[in-house]
Amino acid sequence: MNVLVYLIPISILLGGVGLAAFFWTLKTQQYDDPDGDAHRILRDEWDDAPPED
Amino acid sequence: MLSLPTAYCAACIVGVEGSLQQLPGVRSARVNLTLKRATIEADHDVEPQELADFLTSIGYEAYELDTGVLSSTATEKSSRDLLMRMGVAGFGMMNVMLLSVAVWSGATDATRDLFHWVSAAISLPIVAFSGQPFFKSAWASLRVRRLNMDVPISLALILASSISIYETANSGRHAYFDAAIMLTFFLLAGRYLDHRTRAVARSAAEELAALEVPRAHRVLADGREEVVSVNEIAVGDLVRVVPGARVPVDGMVEEGESEVDRSLLTGESLPVFAGPGEMLSAGEVNLTGPLLIRVAAAGKDTSLHRMADLVAMAETSRNRYTSLADQAAKLYSPLVHILALSAFLAWLWISAGDVRLSINIAVATLIITCPCALGLAVPAVTTAVSGKMFRQGMLLKSATATERLAQVDHVVFDKTGTLTEGKPRLDNIGDHTAEDLAVALALAQGSSHPLAQAIVNATQGEGIRAARISDAKEVPGHGIEAVWSGQPVRLGRAEWLGAKGIDRTATYLKIGKRPAVAFTFTDNLREGAAEAVASLKKQGMKVTLISGDAHAAVQDVAFRLGIEDYRAAMLPEDKVAAVEALSAEGRQVLMVGDGLNDTAALAAAHVSISPATALEATRVVSDIVLLGRSLEPIGGSVALSRSATKRIRENFGISAGYNVIAVPIALVGFATPLAAALAMSLSSITVSLNALRLKG
Numbered sequence: 001m002n003v004l005v006y007l008i009p010i011s012i013l014l015g016g017v018g019l020a021a022f023f024w025t026l027k028t029q030q031y032d033d034p035d036g037d038a039h040r041i042l043r044d045e046w047d048d049a050p051p052e053d
Numbered sequence: 054m055l056s057l058p059t060a061y062c063a064a065c066i067v068g069v070e071g072s073l074q075q076l077p078g079v080r081s082a083r084v085n086l087t088l089k090r091a092t093i094e095a096d097h098d099v100e101p102q103e104l105a106d107f108l109t110s111i112g113y114e115a116y117e118l119d120t121g122v123l124s125s126t127a128t129e130k131s132s133r134d135l136l137m138r139m140g141v142a143g144f145g146m147m148n149v150m151l152l153s154v155a156v157w158s159g160a161t162d163a164t165r166d167l168f169h170w171v172s173a174a175i176s177l178p179i180v181a182f183s184g185q186p187f188f189k190s191a192w193a194s195l196r197v198r199r200l201n202m203d204v205p206i207s208l209a210l211i212l213a214s215s216i217s218i219y220e221t222a223n224s225g226r227h228a229y230f231d232a233a234i235m236l237t238f239f240l241l242a243g244r245y246l247d248h249r250t251r252a253v254a255r256s257a258a259e260e261l262a263a264l265e266v267p268r269a270h271r272v273l274a275d276g277r278e279e280v281v282s283v284n285e286i287a288v289g290d291l292v293r294v295v296p297g298a299r300v301p302v303d304g305m306v307e308e309g310e311s312e313v314d315r316s317l318l319t320g321e322s323l324p325v326f327a328g329p330g331e332m333l334s335a336g337e338v339n340l341t342g343p344l345l346i347r348v349a350a351a352g353k354d355t356s357l358h359r360m361a362d363l364v365a366m367a368e369t370s371r372n373r374y375t376s377l378a379d380q381a382a383k384l385y386s387p388l389v390h391i392l393a394l395s396a397f398l399a400w401l402w403i404s405a406g407d408v409r410l411s412i413n414i415a416v417a418t419l420i421i422t423c424p425c426a427l428g429l430a431v432p433a434v435t436t437a438v439s440g441k442m443f444r445q446g447m448l449l450k451s452a453t454a455t456e457r458l459a460q461v462d463h464v465v466f467d468k469t470g471t472l473t474e475g476k477p478r479l480d481n482i483g484d485h486t487a488e489d490l491a492v493a494l495a496l497a498q499g500s501s502h503p504l505a506q507a508i509v510n511a512t513q514g515e516g517i518r519a520a521r522i523s524d525a526k527e528v529p530g531h532g533i534e535a536v537w538s539g540q541p542v543r544l545g546r547a548e549w550l551g552a553k554g555i556d557r558t559a560t561y562l563k564i565g566k567r568p569a570v571a572f573t574f575t576d577n578l579r580e581g582a583a584e585a586v587a588s589l590k591k592q593g594m595k596v597t598l599i600s601g602d603a604h605a606a607v608q609d610v611a612f613r614l615g616i617e618d619y620r621a622a623m624l625p626e627d628k629v630a631a632v633e634a635l636s637a638e639g640r641q642v643l644m645v646g647d648g649l650n651d652t653a654a655l656a657a658a659h660v661s662i663s664p665a666t667a668l669e670a671t672r673v674v675s676d677i678v679l680l681g682r683s684l685e686p687i688g689g690s691v692a693l694s695r696s697a698t699k700r701i702r703e704n705f706g707i708s709a710g711y712n713v714i715a716v717p718i719a720l721v722g723f724a725t726p727l728a729a730a731l732a733m734s735l736s737s738i739t740v741s742l743n744a745l746r747l748k749g
Contacts, residue, residue, distance in 0.1 A: 004164075008171055012148060019144045026137055032129070036086030039066060 055091045055105050056116045057084065069113050073104065088256065090118070132252055135245045138183040142238040145179035146231070150730075153231040157727045162224075169221040172230040177214060183237045184210050186244060202382040202428065205389045206240060209233075209419040216416045219409075227413065232420045232729045239737050240428045247432035247452075250439050254450050269301040270294070272345065286351040294339045294346060296501060296529075301351075306331045308345035310530030312502070314338040316469045318649045319601045323558050324503070326530050326546065336649055336668055341502050342529020376453040377701055378431045385427065393418045396720050410722075417724040421715040426708030426736035431701055433744035438697040441747065446681035447662075447690055454676035456701070457660040458694035460641045464589050465632060465654070467646030468600035468610050471664065472582045472684070477504055477558055477574035479511035489570060491520035493562050496533045496544040499525050504560045505533070505544070507574055532560070540565035557605060575609060579664075581685030586614045588688025595640075599623050599631055601650050628654035645687065647671060662687060693747075700747055704740045711736040 025031070057069065066084045069091055073082035078096040085092065093104060101117040108115035152168045160168060187210070191203035210233050217228040271281050272291040283301045286292065291307065294300050300313070312324040315337050324340055327333060333346060397415035404410050439449040449455065466472050482490065494512040497505035498519060522542065525535035532545010543563045547554035552561045552569035558576075563569040586596055598619040600607045611619035620631065632654045635642050644651070644658035647667035655661035656674040663675040664684075672678050679686065715732045718724050 004167070011151070012171075012175070015144055015148050019141065022140045022144070023137065026133055026140070031133070031136065033085040033087045036066060036084060039086060043067065 055093065055101065055108065056118050057089050057091055057108070057113055065113060068111070069108060072111055073108070076104070076107065079104070091115070129252075132245075132248055135186070135241065135248055138186070139238065139241040139245055141179055142183040142234060142241055145175050145183075146234045146238045149176050149231045149234050153726065153730070156228075157725075165226075166221065166224050169217070169228045169230070172228065173218060173221055176230040176234045177218075180210055180214055180233050180237055183241060187237075187240065200382070200386040202378070202386065205386050205419070205422075206236070206428070208390075209416075210236065212416050213420055216412055220413070223409075225409075225413075227726055229416065229420060229726050229729065232726055232733065235730060235733055236420070239733065243429040243432045246429075246436045250432070250436045250449075251452060253443075254439065254448055283351065286348055288348050288351060290348045290351075292346045292348055294344045296339055296341055296343060298339055300333050300335055300337045300339060300346070302346065302348045303332070303334050303350040304346040304348045306333060306344055307347045309342050310528075311342035311344050312340045312530055314340055314475075314503070316475050316648065321469070321602055323603070328530055341500065341527065376431075377456055377698070377705070381427060381430075381705055389419065389422045392422065392716065392720075400722070414719065414722050414724075417722075417729065418716065418719040420729045421719045421724055421732055422712050426704065426711065426740040429737055429740050430704035430708060430744075433741045434697050434700045434704065434747065437700075437744050437747045438693065441693060442677075442686075442690060443680075445686040445689065445693075446679060446683070447686050448678040448680055449676070450678060451676040454660055455694040455697045457641075457676070458643065458691060459698040461594065461643040461660060461691060463595045463597065463635055463640040464643045464645065465597045465599055465635070465658065466586075466616075467628075467644075467648060467651045468598060468607055469576065469602055470647040470666065471645055471651075472579055472586075472598070472610055472614065473576035474579050476577050477507045478577045479507050479572055480575045481571075481573045482511050482515060485570060485572070487517065488520070489562060489564070490515070490517050492522070492537055492542055492564060493544055493572065495519040495522045495537070496525065496535055496542065496562075500527055500533055504558075504572075504574060508544075508560070508572060537564070576606065578610070578613065579682070579684050581683035583614055585684040585687045586616060588685075589691070590615075592688075592691060594691075597631075597635075599628050599654070601625075601628075601648070625650040625653055629657050632657045643691075645684075696747055700744055704743055707739055707743060708736055 030037070057065070066086065069084050070082045073079050073091070073093060076099075078099040080094040080096070082091060082093045084090075091108075093101075095104070105115040105117045149172045152172050156165055156168050184207070187203045187206045190201065191207040194201040194204060213229040213233040213236075217230050217233070220226075220228050268280055269283050269286055270278050270293040271286065272278055272293055278293060286302055292302060292304065296311065306327055306329050308329060310326075310328045313327045313333060314324050315321050315334075318334060318336050327339075327344065332349070333344075393415045396418045397411045400411040400414050401408065435449075435452060435455065438455050442449050469475055485493075490512050493508050494517055497508040497512075500506075520537055522535040522537045525533060527533045528545070528549070530546075531549040532543055534541060534543045534545075536542070542565070543550055544560060547559075547561050547569070550561050550563045550569045552563065552571075554561075555571055555573070557571075558574045559571045560574075561569040561571050589596055596616050596618070598607060598611050598614075598616045600610075600619075600621055601623055602621060604621040607619050607621035611617075620627075623631065628651060632642050632644060636657075636659065641660075642658040644655050644661045645663070646652075646655055646661070647664050649668055649671060651663075652671050652674055655663065655671065660677070661675040662677045662679060663671050664679045665672070665681075667675075667678075677690070711732055715724070715728070718728065
């Protein structure tokens with residue numbers, strides 16, 4: 001069972017990475033315009049991330 | 054900030070952003086398709102109105118929004134905050150669940166303890182962080198010595214966490230870390246749904262308000278004019294009101310003659326003459342000639358705002374309504390606490406003083422009864438119902454409006470602007486000779502007065518060609534005069550022509566020395582009005598028409614819609630009294646109205662609806678705003694809200710059912726963390742699925 005000693009920290013770390021990514025999406029306002037983003041991703045031209053206001 | 058009500062596709066984003074960015078002075082433009090708004094950064098000298106006009110001209114309907122009225126940032130911030138807490142709880146729940154599965158499937162001794170400690174390390178800080186909304190609300194309600202739903206939630210969270218630490222420290226078998234964190238997650242999900250529904254409604258309501266940018270044309274001492282915000286107008290200023298504009302202030306006419314439309318304030322459908330010395334109130338619409346007004350009251354002192362006092366008085370009755378959720382909480386909180394406490398005392402007695410066992414059982418009881426499903430029962434249904442209503446063109450502003458709408462058994466309508474469009478229609482075209490009609494059409498063509506427009510529409514619809522007239526001149530406030538085959542012709546008010554007026558909405562035509570002939574008008578029924586009234590009556594509801602207009606006009610509309618009970622010439626106070634009298638008879642009244650004179654009655658009614666064309670003050674007090682032109686959704690909305698209330702009750706039944714099974718198990722001491730987790734997730738999922746069955 002010694003494998004647990006490093007498997008548990010690794011799994012928590014990976015979860016933490018996911019959590020950090022979630023925080024990042026919140027902070028960069030990626031939930032403000034779900035409908036618009038769904039359309040924007042299909043566009044040919046380069047579209048920058050939403051402006052921070 | 055511009056509103057783009059018709060934007061819906063990827064092409065719109067490209068079109069709007071691309072074309073805006075080519076304009077001089079525009080630095081950046083960004084479309085938000087969810088909110089249907091465009092945010093534009095531009096140099097100081099770029100007028101928002103110009104941008105809106107430009108977008109409308111290239112095919113994207115756009116309106117200017119008053120950014121001061123939009124307080125969306127605060128709402129967005131708290132919604133983002135809730136979402137973050139929910140994300141954190143979700144992250145913790147998944148990790149702790151993985152560890153718990155190992156414990157459930159039979160980990161023992163040191164392994165179990167290790168897993169418990171790891172769970173504790175993850176869940177304690179997360180519960181402390183994510184549970185804050187519940188702790189705060191529970192504390193706030195305890196401080197005023199009341200129990201709300203958050204009290205048992207907070208108690209369960211705190212007790213479950215502390216007993217689990219104690220158990221873990223003593224190498225106990227059961228730890229409830231997973232239950233505590235799962236509870237937090239599910240309850241936050243319910244809270245977030247609730248918050249989002251309200252935020253959407255609030256932002257839509259704010260947008261309606263922000264569309265009316267209050268501006269006034271102030272005339273300076275040297276004769277120049279400047280456009281200022283209404284807030285900057287002071288008493289004694291001179292203000293110019295152009296034809297077609299709404300009077301922004303209360304004041305006396307200094308110069309000019311015109312007619313004003315008071316229908317939004319009083320319900321009168323007949324325009325009133327306004328000349329020097331006449332008093333005008335904010336909210337009236339100037340029809341024909343430009344007016345110069347000396348301001349008597351502006352901003353918060355106008356009659357428009359004074360109406361608010363009447364509203365505040367009427368509104369107290371509604372605050373007495375307790376929502377279904379509050380009723381359930383009132384029943385539920387004491388019951389749970391008594392159950393847990395008696396379980397603790399009973400086991401203390403049975404086990405002859407084993408405090409650890411007794412606390413364990415009490416905590417298991419608290420967790421198993423905990424209102425996971427109860428917390429989701431109402432938000433899940435409100436989210437579903439407000440989404441449905443929004444698609445039908447109704448904006449649900451109040452959280453309890455659905456429940457109240459479901460109880461309605463008496464509907465009171467206002468006439469002008471609600472059942473009718475407030476747009477007149479010529480109804481005696483057959484009484485006139487073709488010659489008269491041709492002259493009337495020729496005269497009416499030059500005017501923007503609603504009655505003139507109605508004549509133009511009706512006669513052109515009959516294929517009549519305008520007569521050849523010369524020297525046409527509009528005399529604001531009176532009518533139009535011209536010369537036709539050598540004789541003077543006039544179209545206008547009875548007094549101006551020397552004719553005798555009749556008791557109807559009418560205008561008169563006089564050709565040369567011949568006696569004047571009357572053109573009479575009726576108000577067009579609003580789209581869907583007949584369907585709405587018929588559908589409400591079919592559902593067994595009584596329908597009453599209460600109007601401030603003259604008797605003949607009210608009777609006519611009531612007759613056309615098949616409403617037997619109608620009352621005319623009602624003042625705002627009379628309307629409130631009528632609604633209150635119905636409530637005193639035990640009726641649950643739904644009031645539908647748009648005018649300022651309806652505002653107090655709307656507030657006094659059990660639940661109220663107003664069309665989007667109503668004044669802002671009126672929309673504020675009503676629970677539901679009709680976004681489209683048609684009244685038809687009203688008929689279906691009552692059925693929909695009844696179905697929603699039924700679902701809410703079913704949801705309470707379901708969660709109670711789970712408790713009936715789970716509580717005895719917990720009480721006799723067989724509840725394990727696994728059973729608690731199962732009961733919690735199963736009941737939450739059933740409740741959410743049940744909410745989605747909503748029909749209508």
